[in-house]
Amino acid sequence: MAKRIDINDLDAFYGKFLAVSGVNLTIQPRSVTAFIGPSGCGKSTVLRTLNRLHEVIPGAHVAGSVSLDGDDIYAKDVDPVDVRRTIGMVFQRPNPFPTMSIYDNVVAGLKLQAGRMKRTDLDRVVEKSLRGTNLWEEVKNRLNKAGAGLSGGQQQRLCIARAIAVEPQVLLMDEPCSSLDPISTLAIEDLVQELRERFTIVIVTHNMQQAARVSDRTAFFNLAGVGKPGQLVEVDDTQTIFSNPKDQRTEDYISGRFG
Amino acid sequence: MSIAIQTGLHAPVARSRKIKNSAATVFVTGCFLLAMIPLVWLTWTVVSKGLHAITHASWWTGDQRGISYRDGGGGMLHAFVGTVEQVAVSTLLSVPLAIFVAIYLVEYGRGRLARATSFMVDILSGLPSIVAALFVYAVFVTTFGGQRAGILVSLALVMLMVPIVVRTTEEMLKLVPDELREAAYALGVPKWRTILRVVLPTAFTGIVTGIVLGIARIAGETAPLLILVGYSRNLNSNLLSGYQGSLPGMIYDQVTNLGNTTGLDANGHRVQLHYAADRMWGTALTLIVIVMALNLIARLLARASKLSR
Numbered sequence: 001m002a003k004r005i006d007i008n009d010l011d012a013f014y015g016k017f018l019a020v021s022g023v024n025l026t027i028q029p030r031s032v033t034a035f036i037g038p039s040g041c042g043k044s045t046v047l048r049t050l051n052r053l054h055e056v057i058p059g060a061h062v063a064g065s066v067s068l069d070g071d072d073i074y075a076k077d078v079d080p081v082d083v084r085r086t087i088g089m090v091f092q093r094p095n096p097f098p099t100m101s102i103y104d105n106v107v108a109g110l111k112l113q114a115g116r117m118k119r120t121d122l123d124r125v126v127e128k129s130l131r132g133t134n135l136w137e138e139v140k141n142r143l144n145k146a147g148a149g150l151s152g153g154q155q156q157r158l159c160i161a162r163a164i165a166v167e168p169q170v171l172l173m174d175e176p177c178s179s180l181d182p183i184s185t186l187a188i189e190d191l192v193q194e195l196r197e198r199f200t201i202v203i204v205t206h207n208m209q210q211a212a213r214v215s216d217r218t219a220f221f222n223l224a225g226v227g228k229p230g231q232l233v234e235v236d237d238t239q240t241i242f243s244n245p246k247d248q249r250t251e252d253y254i255s256g257r258f259g
Numbered sequence: 260m261s262i263a264i265q266t267g268l269h270a271p272v273a274r275s276r277k278i279k280n281s282a283a284t285v286f287v288t289g290c291f292l293l294a295m296i297p298l299v300w301l302t303w304t305v306v307s308k309g310l311h312a313i314t315h316a317s318w319w320t321g322d323q324r325g326i327s328y329r330d331g332g333g334g335m336l337h338a339f340v341g342t343v344e345q346v347a348v349s350t351l352l353s354v355p356l357a358i359f360v361a362i363y364l365v366e367y368g369r370g371r372l373a374r375a376t377s378f379m380v381d382i383l384s385g386l387p388s389i390v391a392a393l394f395v396y397a398v399f400v401t402t403f404g405g406q407r408a409g410i411l412v413s414l415a416l417v418m419l420m421v422p423i424v425v426r427t428t429e430e431m432l433k434l435v436p437d438e439l440r441e442a443a444y445a446l447g448v449p450k451w452r453t454i455l456r457v458v459l460p461t462a463f464t465g466i467v468t469g470i471v472l473g474i475a476r477i478a479g480e481t482a483p484l485l486i487l488v489g490y491s492r493n494l495n496s497n498l499l500s501g502y503q504g505s506l507p508g509m510i511y512d513q514v515t516n517l518g519n520t521t522g523l524d525a526n527g528h529r530v531q532l533h534y535a536a537d538r539m540w541g542t543a544l545t546l547i548v549i550v551m552a553l554n555l556i557a558r559l560l561a562r563a564s565k566l567s568r
Contacts, residue, residue: 053444053445056441056444058369081444081449083447084445084446085446085447091438093438095438095439095441097439097442097443097457097461099457099460099463099566100566101566108443108446108457109446109447109448112443112446112448112452112453112456112457113446145566146566159442162446163445
């Protein structure tokens with residue numbers, strides 16, 4: 001069920017402003033790909049083009065193509081809503097729906113996408129998703145309580161459970177640990193290791209140790225210069241990027257001489 | 260030793276800041292108390308003068324049929340029915356309209372049409388109620404030859420309520436973080452469903468508060484009543500025809516009799532009269548009580564909709 005993503009000559013715009021240009025990248029199924037790079041280099045923007053969430057910002061659009069196992073998700077006859085059903089996303093700050101219980105948060109995707117489902121089926125999805133994010137034991141006795149009442153780390157795992165409940169092919173994570181303490185971060189990183197068995201995962205992170213710990217492949221993004229668009233500098237196996245990068249700029253960034 | 264005092268925690272700077280702090284505290288508290296004076300004064304006046312009238316059982320069950328300034332008693336049911344009907348109809352018309360306008364402005368509106376809509380709402384919110392009433396009169400009575408009736412009041416009140424509810428709903432929708440919308444989009448939820456199932460429920464409490472504020476504003480309006488329905492001391496629950504009582508109308512009716520302070524009692528003795536004044540204060544208190552009750556209900560509703568943590 002995990003799928004491959006091919007990004008070809010992708011340019012991302014905010015209105016007339018070219019934020020990222022010329023990205024070419026292949027993301028393998030059942031692997032973790034990390035996007036690293038300094039702030040403002042466009043790694044989150046690229047991530048958001050992968051599930052067509054980029055374009056919900058007024059004026060934002062892309063050029064080039066992104067395909068999922070060969071199907072262009074930017075083709076004219078593709079509904080972005082369908083793309084987002086296939087490609088799940090977890091955000092920087094935990095954002096459970098405040099009016100919904102833990103249970104309803106997990107099944108929000110299923111319930112809001114369209115159809116009615118049988119209660120027993122929903123129950124099964126809730127347990128499976130919460131077990132999948134190692135949250136079940138912590139919340140199984142308070143499923144009807146507000147999701148916003150959980151701790152930050154639990155909320156983020158709830159958001160991951162919500163994302164995987166709709167059985168996506170790909171899971172995008174936009175700095176999922178940046179607002180969490182080290183213990184919660186560890187829990188999420190362990191979870192990423194488990195989820196890579198089932199999903200294609202792309203994770204944006206500011207934390208290079210995290211990229212080194214969790215990812216198979218690492219893509220380094222950088223600004224081409226002051227006032228110039230961001231670009232993909234180098235992508236390679238994570239070990240190679242961190243031990244023996246080919247590009248001097250990657251080396252500078254990794255070793256902290258820059259950014 | 261003295262150097263430590265000069266540069267340490269007891270330096271003169273700290274003392275002058277303390278004085279400024281006290282002065283500011285006194286000023287702010289004083290302003291608060293000043294603002295409270297009219298509120299407490301008003302509440303006390305209305306309650307102390309009106310309580311006598313509304314504690315009679317007939318107040319809540321009778322109307323003012325055949326009761327003049329020389330008579331005591333009678334009730335405000337006719338006025339209550341009129342006000343509740345007129346306000347209920349205008350609320351039913353205003354709220355959906357206003358919420359849709361607010362959704363358009365916050366979630367969909369871009370460019371010229373949205374700016375024009377926003378501008379129109381601004382103009383409407385500054386519209387004097389008597390002008391709204393004249394407009395309705397001109398359209399429905401002068402142009403289409405209709406009769407004055409309670410429903411016309413409702414229509415005029417719609418013009419006053421819509422901008423209030425649009426503005427408050429707009430503010431509440433803007434307060435819903437974009438992260439929640441994006442979270443729903445990212446789950447593959449269409450935009451309209453995101454608005455319906457995520458955005459509106461999140462803003463629910465604030466929207467309800469806005470609606471109650473709107474009701475409070477229009478329930479006390481008097482100009483549209485005078486122009487569009489007049490006033491009747493008899494109970495008339497038909498919104499579509501005839502004069503109709505209303506709480507502000509009843510207050511006005513009693514006020515016109517305040518000048519008649521003496522009259523003859525049953526035995527022909529000249530006595531001081533206070534019936535009209537009593538009823539006037541009683542009606543004012545009733546209006547306040549109704550609006551406060553609505554406010555309370557709205558709060559309870561909002562609390563009931565909150566999830567326990």
